Amino acid sequence: MPESWVNSAERIGADLHLSLPAEKGGRQAALTHALREAVREGRLAPGTRLPPYRSLAADLAVARNTVASAYAELVAEGWLTARQGSGTRVAARATPPRPAQVTQRTQPPGPAHDLRQGQPDAASFPRTAWLAAGRRALVAAPNEAFGPGDPQGRIELRSALAEYLSRVRGVRTTPGRIVVCSGFAHALRLLYGGVGGRTRGLLRGPLAVESYGLPFHRDLLDAAGVRTVPLSIDEYGANTGELGSPKGLKGVLLTPAHQFPTGGPLHSARRAAAVDWARAHDALLVEDDYDGEFRYDREPVGAVQGLDPERVVYLGSVSKSLSPAIRLGWMVLPDHLVEPVLAVKGQREAWASALDQLTLAELVASGHYDRHVRRMRQRYRARRDQLSEALAAHAPHIGVTGVAAGLHAVLSLPAGTETATLRAAARQGLALDGLTGFRHPDATGPTADGLVVGYATPPEHAYGAALEALCGVLPPAGP
Structure with missing residues (x-):
């Protein structure tokens, strides 16, 4: 049976698995062959430092002289080099043959000018503030933060978000009502299905949506078997008075702070009408607050969630305020939906990174997020x-x-x-x-x-x- 090189803690040099076939004429011949093949195949790159005789001999349970002789033979053949103080290394000229060409997925060249919607200026990401917040968060993090996570999200982030959303967006919540997710699409999948390729969601349709919106969101709902019914749009936002017409609606998805993509906030009377409809029909209003922090020529418009926290699911993320590269979002849920959403999320869901959660919590708590x-x-x-x-x-x-x-x-x-x-x-x-x-x-x-x-x-x-x-x-x- 071939013997394997299992790296010891004291060994110095590259980590590499070697198999010593018994039919190679003894330990020295087997080791020489295995090292030569590792170099030839490119598993040991030129310049790689090999372990000292003693360490490799201990790993392979062979005599030290066996390793020394194998190294000496490969040095003589030109596969390895040996220099005092530098150890034994793979020779620079021992370049492996070029591997067979493999088709690589290439990105098409980007446009000369990009005015597509949906993302912030990537060059404006606050790298210095994010790095500093990450350092502070790591220093302060308890040891359990580096173990299995909580599917609801880190309490540090949920606490920071509860304060921030209340102060800035008029959201009525506590940390216990917040579930951290990986963004709006992840939240929509948790609510309506499609998690991990399964059409298993918490809520059912049909669902009213605005007549203009992201096709990706409609496709996601369609894949989960949720029929969407469009509401007309005008200068006052979605016409929520139409909610009473389709029979059997279970909820409505709105962008009330800034209708996407036509613009403009949902009129106050229509906000109230949507909440009244949800109460009367035992339905839910799903609020997509995708860019609520950015307003210029008008007074801030608070979240609809503040009108009735038990009838509104509030969804937000940092994809517009910071970067879509940080896969962090949040769901502010009615109290009776928290446990069901966590049950759908599961105990082994691909949760958002705990380190990113701690960093964002520190960024928000320190005031750097507001300043950005x-x-x-x-x-x-x-x-x-x-x-x-x-x-x-x-x-x-x-x-x-x-x-x-x-x-x-x-x-x-x-x-x-x-x-x-x-x-x-x-x-x-x-x-x-x-x-x-x-x-x-x-x-x-x-x-x-x-x-x-x-x-x-x-x-x-x-x-x-x-x-x-x-x-x-x-x-x-x-x-």
């Missing part, structure tokens, strides 16, 4: 103003809406020009989203051509050129 949001609010407002000024100067016939808050604007286009505009943009290397792509397939009424312009996406140095490219592809004014 205020700084980005000013920066994004300046970008929005720059967009408005560019359009006023070069395309005054193009209407702009949805700019009082959020990270994107909607540009109204002449009827029948959206597709041609997107094609022209693609030819210029300009990435844009068309408004009709967000329309619910079952929505009724006339369609509107437009562009959804994410003015937060480009880095600062590239924003001016992106606006110039945008103005260059917009359709001219009519006769």
Whole structure:
């Protein structure tokens, strides 16, 4: 039976598994063959330091002279080098043959100008503050933080979020009502199904949604077997008065702080109507507060959850305020849903990193999160103003809406020009989203051509050129 090299704690050099086939004419011959093959196959790279004679001999239960002789033979053959004070290493010229070509997944080249919605300026991530918060969090973390986690999330983060959401968004909650998740989509899967590839959710449909919204969210619900019913949209947000028409609705999904993507807050009367409907029909209102911190020309609009914490599920994340790379979000739940949601999440769910949770908790508790949001609010407002000024100067016939808050604007286009505009943009290397792509397939009424312009996406140095490219592809004014 071949014998394996199992690395000892005292061994110095590279970790490597070796098998010594018995048919190779003794221990020395077997070891020489195994080392030669490891170098030839590339498992021992040029320059790799091998273990001392004594350590390797102890690992393999062979005599020290056996290892010394094997090393000496390979040095003589040119596979290894030996130098006083440097130990025994794989020779630089012992380059293994090139492996067989394997098809690699390659990312297509990015656009020259990116004005797609849905992400913040990646270059503005607060690296220094995040790093400092992580260090402080690691120093203060109890030992149990490095063991199996709590599916509800770290208490440090839930406590920080409870204070922050109450102060900034008017959410009525305690840490016990908050469940930490990996973002909005994860929360939606926990509520309606599709967790881990299974269509097993807590809630059932049909579910009313806004007639314009993210297709990804509708696809997720559709995959979970949840039928979605569109509500019409106007300048006051979703028409929640339509909730009484479809029979059997179990809930409604809204973006009340800033309707996505058309913009504008849900009118106060419609907010109240949605909550009253949920109470009367034993239904739930799911609130997507995707960019509620970013408002510019109006007073802050609090969360609908504050009107009735037992009828509203409030969902948020840091994907817009910090970065989508930090997979952290939260669910503020009615008290009776906390345990059922945790049961769906399971004891071995792929939870958000405890270290990231502790870092975010420290960032929020220290006030650095507030400062970052205020700084980005000013920066994004300046970008929005720059967009408005560019359009006023070069395309005054193009209407702009949805700019009082959020990270994107909607540009109204002449009827029948959206597709041609997107094609022209693609030819210029300009990435844009068309408004009709967000329309619910079952929505009724006339369609509107437009562009959804994410003015937060480009880095600062590239924003001016992106606006110039945008103005260059917009359709001219009519006769």
